[in-house]
Amino acid sequence: MSMLSPNRLGFAIAFALLCSCSSTPPATSNSTSQAQAPSPVAAAATKSAATSPADTPARHESFSAWQSDFRRLALSQGISVATLDQALAGLEPDPAVIAADSSQPEFTRPVWEYLDGAVSASRVKRGQQLQVEYAATLSAIEQRYAVDAQVLLAVWGMESAFGHNIGNKNVIRSLASLAYAGRRASFWQEQLLAALRILDAGDISARGMIGSWAGAMGQTQFMPTTYASHAVDFDGDGRRDIWNSASDALGSAAHYLHASGWQAGKPWGFQVALPDNFDYALADTGIRKTYAQWNALGIKGTPQGLAAGDRGYLLLPAGHRGPAFLVFGNFNSILKYNNSTSYALAIGLLSDAIRGQQLALQWPRGDKPLSRHERIELQEQLSRLGFDPGIADGIIGANTRRAVRGSQQQLGWPADGYPTPQLLTELRKR
Known part of the structure; x- marks a missing residue:
């Protein structure tokens, strides 16, 4: 894929x-x-x-x-x-x-x-x-x-x-x-x-x-x-x-x-609005809930084609300052075609746009991504401070995201697991 x-x-x-x-x-x-x-x-x-x-x-x-x-x-x-x-x-x-x-x-x-x-x-x-x-x-x-x-x-x-x-x-x-x-x-x-x-x-x-x-x-x-x-x-x-x-x-x-398990007529996911003071630590691929359960936490969206028992997870591709999505089983089918979240998101958004449902997404375009060396340093800093990001290889996987969340929680920041230059700067001081 x-x-x-x-x-x-x-x-x-x-x-x-x-x-x-x-x-x-x-x-x-x-x-x-x-x-x-x-x-x-x-x-x-x-x-x-x-x-x-x-x-x-x-x-x-x-x-x-x-x-x-x-x-x-x-x-x-x-x-x-x-x-x-x-x-x-x-x-x-x-x-x-x-x-x-x-x-x-x-x-x-x-x-x-x-x-x-x-x-x-x-x-x-x-x-x-x-x-x-x-x-x-x-x-x-x-x-x-x-x-x-x-x-x-x-x-x-x-x-x-x-x-x-x-x-x-x-x-x-x-x-x-x-x-x-x-x-x-x-x-x-x-x-x-x-x-x-x-x-x-x-x-x-x-x-x-x-x-x-x-x-x-x-x-x-x-x-x-x-x-x-x-x-x-x-x-x-x-x-x-x-x-x-x-x-x-x-x-x-x-x-x-x-x-790969694609189910016709069901959504890959959809954009959602999060309430004020939302617990961003819930944006974790391991936390899966029905739309009713997410809605009870204040998340608002327009689900179409979901069954009552369909479970999805919250995706924040650019952290808490970017758009939020709930994604479901068909999103995972796309990941089996290409195991990249950004690719799967692109397929979902492009398919919606071809269908005539293109979104105008608000991204934090002023944010600067970390370089490979900065990602490695971030992992080293997290390890030094007692968080466990795994091997310092510059790959931001589940362990690193978990460690980032832990450091963000300790700092009192939104714990979205998203690595930023600001976080690296703060960790260097500690």
């Missing part, structure tokens, strides 16, 4: 570092205006993370040595000689891909800048045009997979600018480069084997298999293992062609979201 400029992995990592509302970042994709992470890459990475030491590929002194060993492995896995000859002949590692895998951006864009691009007027307009143009296809997909058309259009727009930006990297070369020299060799080797199986099946040629630098492919930016389990031949031509067939791409995205 996802999230953009030349590479999404770097942005996704950087963005997750910034947003206190984000969990672990995904890795790579190719969306238009912003560099995010590839959709189903996050899920694919999670599934392949648990490899035993015996499964971990040995490091090789040369690419040719790696290629020889990999060829033997691929043959043992049933990949045909013809496919290997076609895909690996004359292959050399791509230095740009290896460099992208090791990059750690120092600065990140705040969530509102990301959403400005994600839900731009031009993207909304194009989505509405395509909603009419592909009405019959979208209706058929909705009938089969029970996923709302506007959400599919939002995914299509975010992942590849509605099919116009699917990447320009040779996926086999990129994955081979990463399997040889990347930080997660086992993961990339698994993706490379899956990509070769796609070639073996005849769904696409090696030349036609293009995508992002991290191997996210086609108009939906699927990783190869995600393609294997969720790509569909919706147009019935005998090939699952998410590169050239909009029907296959949209059907595949719907299949993925359906398998």
